[in-house]
């Protein structure tokens with residue numbers, strides 16, 4: 094059974110894969126903390142496993158586990174043969190089915206924003222990382238909420254939707270919360286990095302527009318519920334938002350926070366041998 098996820102849809106795996114250059118992301122955000130050789134790496138909220146596959150390409154000797162709340166998306170993978178070598182485990186990030194200290198590196202990309210009990214999920218990531226191992230948290234701040242100018246029509250479309258999103262546990266400001274979450278999980282030697290993520294100044298690029306249109310289409314049932322009116326109300330709200338992105342005069346942006354921390358204790362790579370055992 095799947096863990097509830099706001100963007101659940103049969104098109105979601107393809108959308109996730111299409112919107113990132115996984116190899117470039119791993120080089121940029123994980124390379125400095127990847128274990129040197131045959132270490133153990135866990136991707137929490139891996140979707141179909143595209144980023145985990147890129148980790149394997151960067152460290153072919155590593156044992157890389159892709160973990161996600163949707164067993165079907167995870168099992169289907171990306172169709173890329175590189176994915177055959179991944180370990181795939183499904184479950185809830187708030188109760189990871191791994192023993193304490195099982196991994197050298199645990200990371201989560203763009204999952205925590207959807208998890209209402211994100212403190213518990215980060216504590217779990219710290220628990221399953223070995224002493225001296227690293228945890229990397231990557232998430233957005235400002236997604237869907239930062240635009241300029243915001244006229245009355247866009248405001249009327251955005252406000253009920255962001256309220257409805259909040260009721261599902263989605264937090265568009267998760268990025269800024271990662272530092273405190275990492276501290277509360279007991280991680281040390283914290284580093285914080287902030288980069289532009291969405292940055293649409295003037296008319297949106299056609300490829301990026303397609304991605305937004307798909308995302309809004311997947312979110313359409315929630316938008317319709319939020320607006321509470323006939324289906325046309327959701328169509329109108331989506332059209333207003335896309336018109337904002339199409340305008341030469343508007344700005345939409347969000348930033349990505351990356352917080353990296355170390356699990357306190359005596360350093361030392363996770364020894365080889367049996368795969369991480371289920372602890373509950």
Ligand SMILES: C[S@@+](CC[C@H](N)C(=O)[O-])C[C@H]1O[C@@H](n2cnc3c(N)ncnc32)[C@H](O)[C@@H]1O
Pocket residue numbers: 096097098109110113137138139140141144160161162163166184185186187201202203204207208
């Ligand atoms: C936006 S996608 C990110 C996928 C991938 N990390 C990426 O960066 O493209 C979020 C993923 O987190 C998963 N997810 C959400 N809540 C979860 C939970 N509580 N436990 C495990 N996975 C969860 C969803 O199933 C989804 O595949």
